[in-house]
Amino acid sequence: MENFTFYSPTFFAFGKDTENEAGAYVKRFGGSKVLIHYGGNSAKRSGLLDRVKKSLENEGLEYVELGGVKPNPRSGLVYEGIDLCKKEGVDFILAVGGGSTIDSSKAIAAGVVYDGDFWDFYSGKYIEKALPIGTILTISAAGSEGSPDSVITKEEGMFKRGASGNAIRPKFSILNPALTQTLPPYQTAAGITDIMAHLYERYLTNSKEVEVTDRLIEALLLTMKYEGPRVIEDPDNYEARANIMWAGMMAHNHSCGVGRSQDWNSHNIEHELSALYDCAHGAGLAVTMPAVFKYVMNHDIMRFAKVAVRVWGCEMDFDHPERTALEGIEAFRNFLISIGMPKNFEELGAKKEDIPKLVNVLCRGDGRDGTISGFVTLNEEDCTKIYEMMV
Amino acid sequence: MENFTFYSPTFFAFGKDTENEAGAYVKRFGGSKVLIHYGGNSAKRSGLLDRVKKSLENEGLEYVELGGVKPNPRSGLVYEGIDLCKKEGVDFILAVGGGSTIDSSKAIAAGVVYDGDFWDFYSGKYIEKALPIGTILTISAAGSEGSPDSVITKEEGMFKRGASGNAIRPKFSILNPALTQTLPPYQTAAGITDIMAHLYERYLTNSKEVEVTDRLIEALLLTMKYEGPRVIEDPDNYEARANIMWAGMMAHNHSCGVGRSQDWNSHNIEHELSALYDCAHGAGLAVTMPAVFKYVMNHDIMRFAKVAVRVWGCEMDFDHPERTALEGIEAFRNFLISIGMPKNFEELGAKKEDIPKLVNVLCRGDGRDGTISGFVTLNEEDCTKIYEMMV
Numbered sequence: 186m187e188n189f190t191f192y193s194p195t196f197f198a199f200g201k202d203t204e205n206e207a208g209a210y211v212k213r214f215g216g217s218k219v220l221i222h223y224g225g226n227s228a229k230r231s232g233l234l235d236r237v238k239k240s241l242e243n244e245g246l247e248y249v250e251l252g253g254v255k256p257n258p259r260s261g262l263v264y265e266g267i268d269l270c271k272k273e274g275v276d277f278i279l280a281v282g283g284g285s286t287i288d289s290s291k292a293i294a295a296g297v298v299y300d301g302d303f304w305d306f307y308s309g310k311y312i313e314k315a316l317p318i319g320t321i322l323t324i325s326a327a328g329s330e331g332s333p334d335s336v337i338t339k340e341e342g343m344f345k346r347g348a349s350g351n352a353i354r355p356k357f358s359i360l361n362p363a364l365t366q367t368l369p370p371y372q373t374a375a376g377i378t379d380i381m382a383h384l385y386e387r388y389l390t391n392s393k394e395v396e397v398t399d400r401l402i403e404a405l406l407l408t409m410k411y412e413g414p415r416v417i418e419d420p421d422n423y424e425a426r427a428n429i430m431w432a433g434m435m436a437h438n439h440s441c442g443v444g445r446s447q448d449w450n451s452h453n454i455e456h457e458l459s460a461l462y463d464c465a466h467g468a469g470l471a472v473t474m475p476a477v478f479k480y481v482m483n484h485d486i487m488r489f490a491k492v493a494v495r496v497w498g499c500e501m502d503f504d505h506p507e508r509t510a511l512e513g514i515e516a517f518r519n520f521l522i523s524i525g526m527p528k529n530f531e532e533l534g535a536k537k538e539d540i541p542k543l544v545n546v547l548c549r550g551d552g553r554d555g556t557i558s559g560f561v562t563l564n565e566e567d568c569t570k571i572y573e574m575m576v
Numbered sequence: 577m578e579n580f581t582f583y584s585p586t587f588f589a590f591g592k593d594t595e596n597e598a599g600a601y602v603k604r605f606g607g608s609k610v611l612i613h614y615g616g617n618s619a620k621r622s623g624l625l626d627r628v629k630k631s632l633e634n635e636g637l638e639y640v641e642l643g644g645v646k647p648n649p650r651s652g653l654v655y656e657g658i659d660l661c662k663k664e665g666v667d668f669i670l671a672v673g674g675g676s677t678i679d680s681s682k683a684i685a686a687g688v689v690y691d692g693d694f695w696d697f698y699s700g701k702y703i704e705k706a707l708p709i710g711t712i713l714t715i716s717a718a719g720s721e722g723s724p725d726s727v728i729t730k731e732e733g734m735f736k737r738g739a740s741g742n743a744i745r746p747k748f749s750i751l752n753p754a755l756t757q758t759l760p761p762y763q764t765a766a767g768i769t770d771i772m773a774h775l776y777e778r779y780l781t782n783s784k785e786v787e788v789t790d791r792l793i794e795a796l797l798l799t800m801k802y803e804g805p806r807v808i809e810d811p812d813n814y815e816a817r818a819n820i821m822w823a824g825m826m827a828h829n830h831s832c833g834v835g836r837s838q839d840w841n842s843h844n845i846e847h848e849l850s851a852l853y854d855c856a857h858g859a860g861l862a863v864t865m866p867a868v869f870k871y872v873m874n875h876d877i878m879r880f881a882k883v884a885v886r887v888w889g890c891e892m893d894f895d896h897p898e899r900t901a902l903e904g905i906e907a908f909r910n911f912l913i914s915i916g917m918p919k920n921f922e923e924l925g926a927k928k929e930d931i932p933k934l935v936n937v938l939c940r941g942d943g944r945d946g947t948i949s950g951f952v953t954l955n956e957e958d959c960t961k962i963y964e965m966m967v
Contacts, residue, residue, distance in 0.1 A: 186818040188591025193584060199835065200579025394815035397799045397823045404795035408788045424785035427577040431834065432788045440831060443822065444590065 186395055186444040193438045195331050196357040199431065201423075203361045204321050207237050207279065208244035214317055214356035216277025219248040220270055222290045223281040224255070228323065231367060237281055237321060249273045254282060257459050257466065258289040260339045263303060266293035270316070280320040280355075284327020284379075284466075287320050291335035291353040294318050307337055308551065312350025320358045324365055325430045326376030326467060328383055328437020330358035338460050344551045345456040360434065362426035370417055374524040375467025377413045377429065381406060381517075382451060382470040383436040388492060389448035389481075389560040399491070401441040406496045408432045410520065417524045450559035451477045454571060457543045462534050471526035472533050475518040476574040479511070481561045486510050530576045540572045577786055577835035584829045586722050587748040590822065592814075594752045595712050598628050598670065599635035605708055605747035607668025610639040611661055613681045614672040615646070619714065622758060628672055628712060640664045645673060648850050648857065649680040651730045654694060657684035661707070671711040671746075675718020675727075675770075675857075678711050682726035682744040685709050698728055699942065703741025711749040715756055716821045717767030717858060719774055719828020721749035729851050735942045736847040751825065753817035761808055765915040766858025768804045768820065772797060772908075773842060773861040774827040779883060780839035780872075780951040790882070792832040797887045799823045801911065808915045841950035842868045845962060848934045853925050862917035863924050866909040867965040870902070872952045877901050921967045931963045 196214075198206055211219055219241060221234070228234045229252075241248050251266050269275070270293060280290035294315040296303030306312050312333075322330045329335065333354045338345045365373070384402045408428055415425040435441060454477060455469040462469075482489045490506045493499040493513020497520075502508045518528070527533045548555050548565045556564045563571070587605075589597055602610055610632060612625070619625045620643075632639050642657050660666070661684060671681035685706040687694030697703050703724075713721045720726065724745045729736045756764070779793045799819055806816040826832060845868060846860040853860075873880045881897045884890040884904020888911075893899045909919070918924045939946050939956045947955045954962070 186591075186815060186822075188594065189588075191588040191590065192586075194587075195583075196585075197582040199582065200577075203579065394819065396802055397796070397819040397826070400795035400799050401792060401826070404791035405788070408791050411787055424577060427835070428785065428788040431577075435788070435792070435831065440826065444818070 187392055187446070189443045191439060191443050192351055193331060193354070193440065195355050195438070197331070197360060197434070198357065199360045201361060201363055203359045204233065204236055204364065205240050207319065207321060207359060208240035208242070208246055210357040210359070211241065211246055211277055211279060211319055212244045214277070214319065216317060216319070217246060218273065218275050219246055219277045219279050220266065220273075220275045220293070221248050221250045221279050221281060222254065222266060222286055222293065223250070223252045224283070224286050225252070227367065228281050233321070233323070233364065234281060237279070249275065254286045254289045256285050257338050257345065257463060258285040260304060260337055263289055263292040263296060263337060267296040267303065270297045276316060278316055278318045280318065281323070283322065283324035284329045287327065287329040287355070288335040288337060290318055290320070291315070291329070292337050292348070295348070295350070295353055304339060306348035306350070307339070307346040312348055312352050315350070315352040317356045318353060320355045322358060322360050322364070322430070324368060324372060324376050325426070325433040326379040328380065328433055330355060330360065331434045331438035336456070342550065343460045344546070345460040346551060360430050362423055362430045365426050365430065366421055366423070368420070370420060371525055372465065373416060373420065374526055375465040376433070377409055377524060378467035378471045378521055378526055380429070380433045380436050381409050382467070382474060384441070385474060386448045386452060387442035387445070389488065390445040391560065392445035395445045398441050398443060398445055403492065403495050405432045405436050405441065406492070410496065413520070413524050448560035450557055450561070450563060453557045453559075454547060454568065457547045458533065458535055461539065461543065464533050464535070468527050468533060471521040472529060472575050475514055476571050478514045480567065480571050480574065482507070482510050482514065484561045489513055535575070537576050540569060543572055544568045578783055578837070580834045582830060582834050583742055584722060584745070584831065586746050586829070588722070588751060588825070589748065590751045592752060592754055594750045595624065595627055595755065596631050598710070598712060598750060599631035599633070599637055601748040601750070602632065602637055602668055602670060602710055603635045605668070605710065607708060607710070608637060609664065609666050610637055610668045610670050611657065611664075611666045611684070612639050612641045612670050612672060613645065613657065613677055613684065614641070614643045615674070615677050616643070618758065619672050624712070624714070624755065625672060628670070640666065645677045645680045647676050648729050648736065648854060649676040651695060651728055654680055654683040654687060654728060658687040658694065661688045667707060669707055669709045671709065672714070674713065674715035675720045678718065678720040678746070679726040679728060681709055681711070682706070682720070683728050683739070686739070686741070686744055695730060697739035697741070698730070698737040703739055703743050706741070706743040708747045709744060711746045713749060713751050713755070713821070715759055715763060715767050716817070716824040717770040719771065719824055721746060721751065722825045722829035727847070733941065734851045735937070736851040737942060751821050753814055753821045756817050756821065757812055757814070759811070761811060762916055763856065764807060764811065765917055766856040767824070768800055768915060769858035769862045769912055769917055771820070771824045771827050772800050773858070773865060775832070776865060777839045777843060778833035778836070780879065781836040782951065783836035786836045789832050789834060789836055794883065794886050796823045796827050796832065797883070801887065804911070804915050839951035841948055841952070841954060844948045844950075845938060845959060848938045849924065849926055852930065852934065855924050855926070859918050859924060862912040863920060863966050866905055867962050869905045871958065871962050871965065873898070873901050873905065875952045880904055926966070928967045931960060934963055935959045
């Protein structure tokens with residue numbers, strides 16, 4: 186196990202009706218003038234936004250609003266949010282939505298207290314300072330509610346890039362599983378896939394002797410394998426949604442990923458798909474992961490065999506462990522298809538002829554050197570082959 | 577799953593040589609005059625204490641010292657520590673040791689800023705305020721390095737009782753697995769047992785639909801089952817100690833116990849043993865847990881069968897699940913014996929004729945009403961039978 190530091194100071198309020206405590210938590214964590222940042226109309230239509238406003242009013246808090254966050258959130262709205270916060274003297278950002286809204290909130294929070302262009306943070310600068318953020322989560326997926334990370338797409342060039350810093354960890358996150366019950370099944374499934382991707386990205390490590398985090402990751406994958414089909418079968422299953430919601434947070438607050446190298450190449454390869462085709466990130470990952478895993482599995486057959494046996498219930502083939510490894514990847518792929526995820530470029534809405542463009546942005550965009558690194562370092566030829574496997 | 581809040585803001589620095597950063601962390605978390613609180617001579621002998629002092633001096637921090645914490649830490653030293661801190665104007669407590677030292681530090685930290693008797697907190701009063709605490713952990717066991725809990729024994733009456741409050745969560749905890757390499761095997765094994773007890777106490781729940789926390793608990797039990805024998809076989813196995821150390825923290829920072837009722841009757845029943853005989857808490861638990869589990873298993877056979885199959889590798893007996901449940905308890909007991917833990921009263925140094933006294937203090941001491949509650953509510957007759965099973 187490698188040396189590490191771990192810090193996850195977010196306060197979580199979990200369960201039914203917890204969104205009504207939003208005002209009290211904003212106050213507790215020092216807010217007085219709030220930006221409510223949200224996505225489309227669903228938060229309005231469901232009455233969630235009104236309940237949140239009422240909760241702020243009950244505490245005597247002022248607020249302004251900025252809606253319109255889209256999946257794969259864009260830099261344009263971030264600039265707008267920064268201007269609005271500066272103009273209105275906002276001192277607290279309250280994200281009401283999923284990972285996109287939270288990530289957009291984090292970008293605004295960092296940008297408001299920074300003199301330069303907020304995109305600097307998405308080009309590698311660590312975020313040292315930000316306005317405090319709270320979240321009310323409406324989809325289990327990104328894990329952004331408990332993470333120090335944010336992903337934004339820059340409209341010029343359509344680069345999708347990440348930023349990080351303990352300053353953008355939410356002060357509090359309100360997790361009410363019932364708020365996710367109105368999601369369309371496809372979005373629920375895309376969220377499940379994203380959570381499982383966060384686990385696999387951590388599982389694919391070159392670090393040795395990491396049994397505790399291996400076991401924790403497997404525990405969360407097993408949870409998703411059990412609860413995923415239950416929630417797809419019955420979208421009103423609060424209990425299944427509750428288990429998925431906590432798993433989604435634990436998958437990404439890093440307690441299961443400490444002390445080990447990680448992969449994140451599936452995320453990198455997918456980001457270009459959702460940036461170009463505006464597909465759901467989880468759907469893109471469902472097509473990407475099996476291809477990446479098959480491409481890199483020879484790098485460490487026993488690691489893939491282990492997850493196959495421990496999570497997917499495959500029988501170990503001691504004479505041909507590579508068969509077990511492959512069986513586990515196929516089992517994962519079939520699981521994703523069974524919950525309604527796409528299985529190839531066509532179902533995703535991606536085009537074979539775009540592969541050279543995808544590879545170029547992936548490996549050369551925004552100053553990259555022709556490779557992406559992770560479990561295995563991949564060059565342009567590797568990435569081309571991987572995209573081709575998805576067709 | 578039940579509604580809950582979760583808050584674990586401790587900063588963890590994990591790995592080799594991290595104790596040399598103690599001064600920097602004390603400074604970062606606001607300390608200027610430090611009480612170094614520690615146990616016996618091992619911290620002195622090993623040079624650890626000198627390294628810590630040097631680290632504080634390097635940051636220009638002042639300090640005073642108070643050693644002498646014993647296993648099952650006593651109220652007397654806490655009063656002494658409180659007086660010392662007040663006299664010297666201490667504003668930060670640095671615990672160098674295991675759970676006993678950390679718990680004693682927490683009691684001092686709460687007592688210094690409280691006008692009444694610190695024992696009020698151990699009689700049920702929630703701790704709202706305390707001096708900031710940092711820890712340098714030297715044994716994986718209690719999980720106190722990441723928890724809001726403390727257990728102290730009151731010398732008058734020998735009551736062993738717990739207190740709790742987010743204010744006594746450590747601001748930082750330094751976890752260097754190498755510091756645990758000098759522990760005698762018996763203490764290492766007692767620590768392993770304590771960690772597994774924290775997991776079982778959470779596993780034994782009456783809450784339904786808690787798959788995610790069930791799986792996380794099982795993951796940590798599986799880790800202990802794998803790493804425990806490795807570290808007993810080779811005390812210098814840094815990697816095994818590292819996995820155990822992180823498992824010990826995760827077992828007790830509550831991320832695996834949220835949203836579910838818990839047991840803690842094994843802890844309550846054991847506390848009277850270590851209070852009376854001054855045995856290692858983990859050793860007492862090794863004798864207590866199998867007896868308690870056998871006594872209560874009919875309350876929920878399938879729960880005991882589940883841990884038997886998933887953790888202990890028992891084959892499910894679908895016609896007689898109670899046989900599987902019992903087999904799991906026996907497997908756990910044999911595991912504890914195999915790492916060197918005692919298996920009965922005699923090996924623990926406890927006496928059958930003391931049982932009435934033990935039961936009386938357990939069920940009637942310090943204002944209790946004749947029962948202890950948890951997975952199953954136990955009365956004096958139940959507790960008598962359980963102690964008799966341990967003879």
